[in-house]
Amino acid sequence: MYKIAVMGDYDSIYGFATLGLSICPVKDRDEAKTKLRQLAEGNYGIIYITEAVAAQIPSEINKYGEQTFPAIIQIPGVSGNTGAGVEGVKKTVEQAVGSDILFGGVSE
Template identity: 45%
Template sequence: MAKGFKIGVVGNRDAILPFRMIGFDVYAVNTGEEAHEVIDDLAGDNYGIIYLTEDFAKEIPDVIRHYDSQITPAVILIPTHKGQTNIGMRRVQENVEKAVGADIL
């Protein structure tokens, strides 16, 4: 990761607060629209990695697809304390399949 990039975490408050302890910037949101606005703001503010909770990712699939086509920021989906929806794992499998040419996971 290039020097100067920041890391942000966007999602519901309970799921993202622990990330503050390891030095990431955290942004609590309550709706998919708020998540969309925060992600756009972070993308314009030199964030190289944005972690997003899966519960909000499923509300804004077009935004996720948009940033998938960009070099930065990398939007990485994470499960919440409520469990995972497997959206993040499906994305990893799709990217591995694209890179390798087969589903090896």
């Protein structure tokens, strides 16, 4: 059975522990890259990552883009929502179904 992890700054993710999710606080880019690799190689099916941390390691996240597992999903942190998480989900759904989920148009 796959596990779920949440990665980001401590203030943004500590509340997820009450839901039974593994929390993985990171402080800098290098720590984030290392932790993402560890989680991806572990038994994690979903990795939530704050938008701020994801912005620091886009190439590392892209390595897992074509794989089924783990699903890496961006979430807002305490610093606010940049819209990157919603955009990422929108692109993924658009690729899967062939249309823009917000406007109903067919993608090319």
